[in-house]
Amino acid sequence: MARGLPKQKPIKGVKHIVLVCSGKGGVGKSTTSVNIAAALKANHPKKGVGLLDTDVFGPSIPLMMNLNETPILNKDNLMEPLTNYGVKCMSMGFLIEKTSAVIWRGLMVMQALEKLLRQVHWSEIDYLVVDTPPGTGDTLLSLVQNLPISGVVLVTTPQTAALEVTRRGASMFNKLKVPIIGIVENMNYVKCSSCSENISIFGKGTSTLANELHCEILGSFPLDPRISCCTEKGMPIVVQDSTSDVSKVYKSVADHMVRFLEE
Incomplete structure (x- = not known):
């Protein structure tokens, strides 16, 4: 008899789990994750917002959220998330030395992921944004199979x-019946410093993909050094410059997500 898929088990205290995914590395997934989380908190200050970094080998959240402490254990032996800008955060980067390489095989990675998922005291979280590693490997598959995912960005x-890689990743979510909230398009253009014209860098293929997937482009972002400079300083641009055009787009993405999740 064929073995069934694992039974999905919610994370205690968490209402909605949203995965931020990219088939390909280097497209700005972690930057998107931290700014979406910050935008959710800015738009909905009374809601609980969490940010979970599941990239065991290359955690970026400690740098981008300016968090470097080691989580403490509560009386139930659960880790308490670190908090900045009103967002509760957890990352493997909090549990290892800053300069240490994680040299683990698959089983150890899965054990670490289980620790991040099940041994954290999130308390009351309305929206948990999950920053995932690139691709469709073990980590992402485990998340989808073991958690009730509300949607994917x-x-x-x-x-x-x-x-093309994003298209293949989307096919996995469709097969596993995980709803796709929409697409965030990064590095779409640069603004000319002389004439302020928007200059496309790679073309306009994202709209074709969105039509294929029957979803929306939630936000389109320029190649803007301010975005990366802010995250490298540990302060998302949504926090650093909350009224900028870029921050407004991130906040619009967050609002679209909330409407999708609460429908």
């Missing part, structure tokens, strides 16, 4: 190579 650039 796909992150890509308009580059053909990135779009």
Whole structure:
């Protein structure tokens, strides 16, 4: 008899789990995750917002959220998330030395992921944003099979190579019946410093993909050094410059997500 899929088990205290995914690395997935989380908290200050970094080998959340402490254990032997800008955060980066490489095989990675999922005291979280590693490997498959995922945000650039990988990743979510909230398009253009014209870098293939997937482009972002500078300083641009045009787009993405989740 064929073995069934694992039974999905909610994370205690968490209402909605949203995966931020990219088939390809280097498209701005972690930057998108931290700014979406910050935008959710800015738009809905009374809601609980969490940010979970499941990239065991390359955790970015400690840097981008300016958090470097080691989580404490509560009386139930659960880790308490670290908090900044009103967002509760958990990452493997909090549990290892800053300069240490994680040299683990698959089983150890799955054990670490289970620790991040089940041994954290999230308390009351309305929206848990999950920053995932690139691709459709063990980590992402385990998340989808073991958790009730409310939706997925796909992150890509308009580059053909990135779009093709994103398309393959989307097919996995469709097969597993995980709803796709929409697409975030990064590095879509640069603004000319002389004439302020928007100059496309990679083309306009993202709209074609969105039509294929029957979803929306939630937000389109320029290649803007301010975005990366803010995250490298440990303060998302939504926090650093909350009234900027870029921050307004992130807040619009967050609002679209909330409408999708609460329908």
